[in-house]
Amino acid sequence: MWTPEQWIHSESDLLAAIPNYQRKRIEVLLKSEESPKAAARAWITFDGHIAPFGGSQPGNFEKFWVNLLSELRGLLCDENKYQAERNEILSKVGAGNATFSGAVAYVLAPHLSMAAVVLTPLVTIVLILVIRAGKKTVCEALASITSD
Amino acid sequence: MGDILGIEHKILPLGRRVGDRELRLLGTCFAVARQKVATCFHVCGNDDSELYVPLRVQSIDGYQDPFPSEGYSAVKARMVAAEPSVDIAILQLDELEFTYTDDIGGTDDLKVGNPVIMFGFPHSTEGRMVLTRHDVQVGAKTWLRQRDPRAKGVVLNMLARPGQSGSPIYDGRSSSIKGVVVGAYANAGAGLMTVAGVDPVTLHQTTNAVSAEYIKDMI
Numbered sequence: 084m085w086t087p088e089q090w091i092h093s094e095s096d097l098l099a100a101i102p103n104y105q106r107k108r109i110e111v112l113l114k115s116e117e118s119p120k121a122a123a124r125a126w127i128t129f130d131g132h133i134a135p136f137g138g139s140q141p142g143n144f145e146k147f148w149v150n151l152l153s154e155l156r157g158l159l160c161d162e163n164k165y166q167a168e169r170n171e172i173l174s175k176v177g178a179g180n181a182t183f184s185g186a187v188a189y190v191l192a193p194h195l196s197m198a199a200v201v202l203t204p205l206v207t208i209v210l211i212l213v214i215r216a217g218k219k220t221v222c223e224a225l226a227s228i229t230s231d
Numbered sequence: 232m233g234d235i236l237g238i239e240h241k242i243l244p245l246g247r248r249v250g251d252r253e254l255r256l257l258g259t260c261f262a263v264a265r266q267k268v269a270t271c272f273h274v275c276g277n278d279d280s281e282l283y284v285p286l287r288v289q290s291i292d293g294y295q296d297p298f299p300s301e302g303y304s305a306v307k308a309r310m311v312a313a314e315p316s317v318d319i320a321i322l323q324l325d326e327l328e329f330t331y332t333d334d335i336g337g338t339d340d341l342k343v344g345n346p347v348i349m350f351g352f353p354h355s356t357e358g359r360m361v362l363t364r365h366d367v368q369v370g371a372k373t374w375l376r377q378r379d380p381r382a383k384g385v386v387l388n389m390l391a392r393p394g395q396s397g398s399p400i401y402d403g404r405s406s407s408i409k410g411v412v413v414g415a416y417a418n419a420g421a422g423l424m425t426v427a428g429v430d431p432v433t434l435h436q437t438t439n440a441v442s443a444e445y446i447k448d449m450i
Contacts, residue, residue, distance in 0.1 A: 104448035111380040129272065129375075198278060200313045
């Protein structure tokens, strides 16, 4: 049965599930930035007055954030969408082959044109926002977050 | 630095396939484990689809063909570790193995004035594929992020060019990799104007490299 609440217990559990090298820096950002969204923006951005020598053009964070919340809400809460993806998450997490946030990032990555290894910490941060929203269910929390 | 024999097998360009045949080069990557390379996160961007490493290995001591149009293959690369806040990504190459990789160090024991050696592919974003060595000096040590968590880095006294992002910086006294080139210092005017494809704001000898120590936890 699909009940996302079973995997979203505590911030420390969510953070423990991402690689150590990412977790260390994200923990600092969650403490120092004004909000989890600001922490996500600070993590994905390499600031420091640098003009990069090559590579890809950076995207628009605000647009990405809206898309991420929308896709995550659709995956976790919309019964009419993402049935195959939910089954894949149940299978991976049930078999112990992935963490919940990792499995969510894996199935959403193609929809957001982002590598799963980049998306996982951002999904984790949104799930931390869900916990901090203090609602009875994950879907109520996501509804309140996306309406902000 | 010791023997650089075989450097052309460990430092490679990185590109993204566009359409059926075109490989658009993005920057430089270098071997850090048996089947892994490191580069700057901004070289790949958020999306690791269609990333390839061309295998057009030309001896650095020979005359290199700057614009090879055919006669080489490319292996697919996928992102297996990413830390945008220090601008480093690790890519897995399932179809290639490196028999030897260099020691990964960091910038802590570098001092201002120390000689360092950079290997990379300047102008590769224009399709030019020439592995080039630059012998430079450390001009300063600096924090590359304004706020916590910070990122250690150094300033190199050279004018680096597009395509050199992701280039490894070797200690001039050993063969240890100390840093990764990330880009030029740029003030708020960066990106507002280009002249013949060049941003004038980047025309100076203040090139930044992030400490390579962050790679160790990622491989």
